[in-house]
Amino acid sequence: MALTLDARALAGATAGAPEPVLQRACAQLQAGRLLALPTETVYGLATDADAPEAVARIYAAKGRPADHPLIVHVGGSQPAHWQPALAHYTRACPDFALRLMAACWPGPLTLILPRRPGVASAAAGGQGSIGLRCPAHPVAQAVLQAALQVGIRGLAAPSANRFGRLSPTRAEHVAAEFAGLLSDDDLLILDAGPCQVGIESTIIDCSRSQPVLLRPGVLPLSTLEAAAGQPLAARDAAAPRASGTLSAHYAPRARLRLLPAPELQTALDLLGPDARHLAIYSRSPLRCASAHVLQERMPQQASACAHELFAVLRALDRPGTRLIWVETPPDDPAWDGVRDRLQRAAASG
Structure with missing residues (x-):
């Protein structure tokens, strides 16, 4: 049975704060094990995006195909904060992507960008692109900032459920998903109550000359197009693989x-x-x-x-x-x- 810790107090924590739960979370990540953390969308199953063996544990725990990309979460509240992550993970970032970040980050928006060779290949499912998101949840932000202090630049964090099943919006959903599959050492769950948004982030492909909507979320299309400064194209055959875009997904057992x-x-x-x-x-x-x-x-x-x-x-x-x-x-x-x-x-x- 996975260990669950009450993480509500982390909402007010700052980077480097002497918070036992935060320290425990960072130790879990440094050891290459899995951390379930809340975001404003759903709970994510997180580990160091730059550690291939740790990322492999996500795929194994979820039963997820290794070529199905994960979203990498980065911290910060303004463009200057996530510029180092962009420099580390991407080889290019078009102006419309920067405008989308400025308007919608932190928030429920994932951007697919050209990946820098040799970086986070396992998290990207081997593709030449990578999905990045800056979550708005204060607990996720506290963990991301603390992780950065110990040298972890980003967290690969797909939804904390078995592949293809209903996404978890409460800590108890995560515990039920992996009961009997992961031990206390394998998985640490941070409980911060129900997620505010409740469905996964909007995904926009920014790896080509025009932004392409791959997965809708709660952000209005009009807001996204205003931020990008141009219309969003519809998904086409050239779109990269992205999290949660298979035709069959998010399913109950019934x-x-x-x-x-x-x-x-x-x-x-x-x-x-x-x-x-x-x-x-x-x-x-x-x-x-x-x-x-x-x-x-x-x-x-x-x-x-x-x-x-x-x-x-x-x-x-x-x-x-x-x-x-x-x-x-x-x-x-x-x-x-x-x-x-x-x-x-x-x-x-």
């Missing part, structure tokens, strides 16, 4: 289906009181004649839905649940991030 509200109601009416092994997550109120169907109401606001999405799906994905029916999100840009996660989850069934 089969998930997306349906509009009228179809959900019709299906429930047909099943009647005999409905079993079914859970429903919907914005619309639905009539159900069976006491055996689990129902959760989806928030009307996209940001509220994103915040709770993975936690609710985990709660519905209990033993005995075989199907999870989810009402199709509205056709509104604000819902793009939630819709993306649900479509990928449905594709896994």
Whole structure:
């Protein structure tokens, strides 16, 4: 069983602060072991991005293909702070990428940039590009700043779950994912409560002449295009591999289906009181004649839905649940991030 430490006090820690939890976290990273830390999006499974053996432990723990890139997290609150990391990890950084950083970092935005040869190859999945993000969570920032003090420039930190499954937004989700798989020595979990955003970062490919949206998140497209100073192109065949962009991903164990509200109601009416092994997550109120169907109401606001999405799906994905029916999100840009996660989850069934 992994060890979990309360890390809420780290929100006020500064680089080099004599904080026992922070010291323990740095010792874990220096030893090449795994650290689960909170970000504003989801909990990440972190280790030194420049240590190939440590990065290999992430791939092994998650059951993740070694050619599927990891996102590297760097610290700081303003451009001068992350310039050393850019110089270390990248060989070029276009102006539109710098503008995106200035507008959206720290925050839920990952940028794919040309990678400097010989640096963080394992974390990049062997590609010539690398994904960088500067998280906004104060605990993540405290760990990143402390890690920098002991010579760790960045942390490779994909979501702290088994590959392809629901991302964790609470420390207990991480513990449940790796129960029986990782020991106290293998994994240290920093508990800072629920993640604020709840779905993973927006990913933009900045390795070519025009920014390309690879994965939507909670950041509005209009905000991103205004920051970049140009439109974002749609993903194409030339796009590099990036975290969380496989067609099937973010899946519960039960089969998930997306349906509009009228179809959900019709299906429930047909099943009647005999409905079993079914859970429903919907914005619309639905009539159900069976006491055996689990129902959760989806928030009307996209940001509220994103915040709770993975936690609710985990709660519905209990033993005995075989199907999870989810009402199709509205056709509104604000819902793009939630819709993306649900479509990928449905594709896994």
